[in-house]
Amino acid sequence: MAGLKHFLLRVLTTLLLLAVPVLGVWTFVKAEEWGLWFPPIVSSYGAGIDNLFYVILWMVTVTFVGTELLLVWFVFRYSKRDPTRAVYTHGNHTLELVWTAIPALLMIFVAFSQMEAWSDVKLNFPEEGPYTVEKPLMEVYASQFDWRVRYPDAQGNFQGADVIEVPYDITVPADTKVVFRLKSRDVLHSFFVPVFRLKQDAVPGMEIPVWFEATQPGDYDLICAELCGWGHYKMAGRIHVLPKDEFDTWLAAKRAALYATE
């Protein structure tokens, strides 16, 4: 009777611990089907970022499954009633070296493999093309609890009567390296466009240059990703990516409308 109870406890514990890698991997496999996976990629650098995620995903999965299965096996195997004593060992120097060195190499590999993608997004701004850090397409302002975009006048000035200011809707050209300045009027906010794989905090007192190249015309969510107060949850914006020529027409029409009302 006591033997049966002990056996059931062993089996139950083993199954519980086994469920971790099994369900853990299964929910990741199913996630895409359930709509719990990355949104589509609509930026030039999005694929690079996702690939790095997948490289790490493989590394992590192998380690996760391997270590969890070892744990499961040890727990099942060595919880058997056994009147003899445990293996009497205080460790093994070679093993310690091996299992320090292998993860060290892997981590160095991970570190180096990230640097290029990070530099692409955050450090290497377009130097030619229509928009650069000195001559950005627009300024994006965050404030409690909305987004505003300002397009400069025809001379590139962000001050003056001819500046176009639009709340909520941010219109940009497709297939163009767009550079903009991110600002905040009040507290911290964060400019997050999931389909671009782009996030950058907006900091009052700072003008942070940001760039992206949208690859697909369409309308996408802009989400505030830094707590900014009670209305944080509804601080939404919308990115409208227009084909390049349509964008030029749109901007020209905006300017014309502005002059017409003056």
Added chain:
Amino acid sequence: MSTHAPAAPHAARPLGIDPPGTVHTTHEHHELGFVRKYIFSTDHKVIGLQFLFTGLVMLLFGGLMAMAIRWQLAYPWTEMPVLGRLLFPETGGVTTPEGYTMLFTMHGTLMIFFVIIPLLTGTFGNYLIPLMIGAPDMAFPRLNMLGYWFWWPGIACILISFGAEGGGPAAGWTSYPPLSTIEAAAPGSNWGQNWWLLSLTFVGVSSMMGAVNYVTTIVKMRAPGMTFFRLPLSIWGLLIAALLQLFALPVLTAASFMQLFDRVFDAGFFTPTGVVINGTSPETLGNAAGGHPLLWQHLFWFYSHPAVYILVVPAMGFVSDILAVHARKPIFGYKPMAYSMAGIAGLGFIVWGHHMFMSGMNPSVGLVFMTATLMIALPSAVKVFNWLGTLWGARIQLTSAMLFALSFVSMFIIGGLSGIWMASTPVDIYIHDTYIIVAHFHYVVFAGSVMAIFGAIYHWFPKMFGRAMNETLGKIHFVGTFVFLNGVFYMMHQLGLAGLMRRTADPYAYETYAHLQPVNEFISLCAFALLFWQVFFVLNFFGSMVWGKRVGRNPWNAASLEWEAPSPPGHGNFDRQLAVHHGPYEYGVPDAPRDFVPQTQRLPT
């Protein structure tokens, strides 16, 4: 011999530290009234238990806040049963947007500063350090008592902040300025934020008193023969956590005062120039300017990253001890285990920037922080491999304590591995501040540290109360907790990959998140079940104090020193002379009469 006789190591007391005997002599002790014995006690064991009871009550509070958060995420803007009317009477029990921001701010603050740190260091630090190193009490018993009582003004301030004008603090447990420094920016940035800052300061003072005590006691009061490398890993964990506190806490305290000065005296450390809120510039309202918001983030994370290791390193120690005892096998790689804890702590001081990759900090600096952070995965990996090594060839006894310790290993693997994604700057661009971060830190802090605390309670309860906890109830408690906690936290990874932001009261208004409600509902139901399941723990905990099976000194056949003392130990802890001959993990020793050799006995030659 009376159990209250001063322990023998008094004679060998180093450095002329006031022996606890000078506070209570054996003689006086019997005359101590209830107040001196159970309330303003200087006995480390009583203080440890005070931290335990208070911490568990705070855990309940923090847990209830979590339930309120989960209700809102599952069924936004609907009437919350039970808790709703208490928290939001003016809306008939419906969460308000500012109420939601207050809830997660308080939940995080309570759990980190009032639950995990006090339970790990306050409770077990106090209870275990003197017993495990063979000392009669802490080096500074009065300071120790003060440490507990300085916690109470902290608790009082945080409770007052709930009812403060404008409402409780609502800028997150990270309290980033200017949201936290400008009153007009949020209702909670009124007096609520001042109380929050004061509360943190008191808690910090309390932790500091504890830390000074733990370090001094461990360094100066070890029993004869107890060298550093004969200390149980719990003590290593507690020592390292105390050192982290000593070096990091002053920075938080200073930063909190700077924020308080910004708020009260318009000092202008963190509030930048030119801020306009709701059309009015706070400068015209009298707020200072000229500061930089990122300065706070640097100072805050310089403390709070080491602090997250304070939240786990002692737990790693407890788990190592529990594993060795209940696996009847020496710890695999004792020195690598101690060094890796030290490594985690040391590296922990140069990685704070990984919380700021998107903050506007110079992106080149991000690369340095990324590399340092990835290096922290190494000591974490070393620990996992050594725990597995400990289980290999063991004779595992599936006690409740052991089940919790095993689950710690299983869960820490998840929390550690997700850290690699976040450390990788390009990947973090997407996942920063999403639910995958929430999953990560709950796997390390809840599935890790809280489970380790439960394990430690089951393991050391017999020492604390002289009675064992009920094993059947313990196992029921374990199974439900393990299942529901994974139900709560695992799918948060996938939510994060879908892009779901944390701290969002009602995400479903976004096209991107509209389809996520069913998953959140599932998570919330698991969360309610998880809280409910703790009934089994509460019943067992209190029931066993009264009806638990009486135990002797050493119910687990463990080798470390605390099991040499009576259960529960009397004043002065030990009733016999102690001399330590070897490390604390001599299990399965061949040729020994029993399968373990206590530290006070010689190993067979």
